[in-house]
Amino acid sequence: MVLGVDACKKGWIGVSGDLRGYFGRTIDLVVAAAEQDGVLEVVGIDIPVGMPATGVRQADVLARRMVGRRASSVFSTPVRDAVAAATYAEALEVSQRLTGKGVSRQAYALAQRILEVDAWAPTAGCPVIEVHPELCFATMAGHPLEHPKSTWAGIEARKRLLASVGLPMPADVGAAGEYGAVDDVLDAAAVAWTAARYAEGKAVAYPDPPEVLGEGVTAAIWV
DSSP states (O other): EEEEEEEEEEEEEEEEOOOOOOEEHHHHHHHHHHHTSSSSSEEEOOOOOOSSSSOOOOHHHHHHHHTTTGGGSSOOOHHHHHHSSSSHHHHHHHHHHHSSOOOOOOHHHHHHHHHHHHHHHOOSSOOEEEEEHHHHHHHTSSSSSSSTTHHHHHHHHHHHHHHHOOOOOSSSOOOOOOOHHHHHHHHHHHHHHHHHHHHHOOOOEEEEEEEEEEEEEEEEEEE
């Protein structure tokens, strides 16, 4: 069993490879909910796994290039000290000092999520991989998607792509459907697709091999 996880407003949702849906207010709780239905082989998650100490991760650079017009959906992962900063102003100062560049408000808004996953991942009982849904959908389609996921056309295109790879989204996806927005659920399903590819030895890492960030930390976005 594999699980794709995405953040939602109230916590985290998960979608399994067989399209069962889960919810948890914390990452460990959504994983624990899924584990009640079976042993997890892989957890894929749409959040940075591995923060740089300085500079920009190659994973982010490569993923942004691969998704074309959807590049704005791939933000640069802030350096660890910026993620740990107490305020956005502090994060901005730290990032400027360590990288010569600022940090977007979108990236800093995810700081607590990034730290939550950073603390949890080493304790997981299976591999935890970083996955970006837009890269998944671009790979399924063979090209970057035209419409953003916030539009009707974008939602329909993503549903068709999931169906084309054997994941036709059902009307009922359990707790994931109760707590997650439409795009959250579709993103989690796309992440589950890559988690299954990883379990089968078919997934590709960007970069390949994963970048070594120091102190045993590596980073790659898988698809």
